[in-house]
Amino acid sequence: MSSATGMRLRADDLTFRYDADHPLIEGWSAEFPAGSTTALTGRSGRGKSTVLYLLGLMLKPSSGEVLIDGTSSRVFRDAQRAHLRAERFGFVFQDAALDTTRSVLDNVTETALYRGLPRHALEPRGHELLARFGVDVPAQRKPGQVSGGQAQRIALCRALLNAPDILLADEPTGNLDPTTASVVVKALQDHARAGAAVIIVTHSPEVASACDREITL
Template identity: 65%
Template sequence: MTRPGPALLRADGLSFRYEPGRPLLEGWSAGFDAGEVAAVTGPSGRGKSTLLYLLGLMLRPVSGEVLLDGEPMHARPDRERAARRAATFGFVFQDAALDSSRTVLDNVLETALYRGDDRRTSARRAHALLERFGVALRAEARPGQVSGGQAQRIALCRALLGDPRVLLADEPTGNLDPTSAEVVLEALHEQAQRGAAVVVVTHDPALVARCDRELVL
């Protein structure tokens, strides 16, 4: 359920293009409140994944602004944006985006260690999350040794490890069977209940039906 008060995360007039003269997003605005799960839908090629990268401070818009807690982020230096991203956001990328040269555990711990969190404490929480999502693998296992569905759940563990205030997920149930998808959906709602704004890009009508709000690109 959406909570009262100003949006935790807001897009104000966002425009973006990869090629000159061909806008992918133009003047797009929306607010995302703490406590809600919002679905972003629309045909392929409309910029849904790009929108997540803009909201998550990984891309800068051509024009417009992303505001976090009412603070504009566009003009902040890259180092500050990266620090805010690590401290505030959790990401689940469509292709999981796991580093094949590192173990599953190190992939999950990556952002926590960048933030300077204690490794031992973070590792305990990582193991608990991996167990919860059915991907408690041997310590030396690497992403190349897991299925696509397991990789997506590992990526969710990485995103949840820091208890993010903003959780951005790109097709988080796309490679999952119905039972695993339900576990992931419950985790997204649980994070929202903890006070996070959760934004999910999806083509899954069943997932959309379980979200608090739908935004169509």
């Protein structure tokens, strides 16, 4: 299992275009220190989620580069990018993005498939995380049978399963009540304190103020 050991992440002069004439991101650079939380803020349409997907190697920049431990992601083949995402990144999406055909536990442990591990090897860790975040539903229940707050906590468990060096969260509290939101934010803070770089796209001033620093796009 991976652990948060201080992977270095940097964006260097990133530009991203959905079409040739209108760059969404242009000439953007930032570094994301291990052991800290960074809030990405700004008006809707400024490309915050796109930046997150670029940093997470899910999109390729039109120009510029994302550097992982000093190595440009441009040199990575698709299989290498997928392996890095599975081994060293964690993702929390705004809508939880759970597979409704699989059980709660299978959703938490699904990253095992991308890491070449049997699911059962990670089930104890999955149960531990579900208990930690108070997801008090049967592990075999389907995501469609849980509340929105529970679904987001399940997504957080999935993101934390491999103790990722980099955790990327896209509006992780956007649809949550204040109590559940505070649980999610504290978990992200705790993971950063364990040595990870945590990057959170948010419109919430409260979430931004809870981060170590804020970058406005």
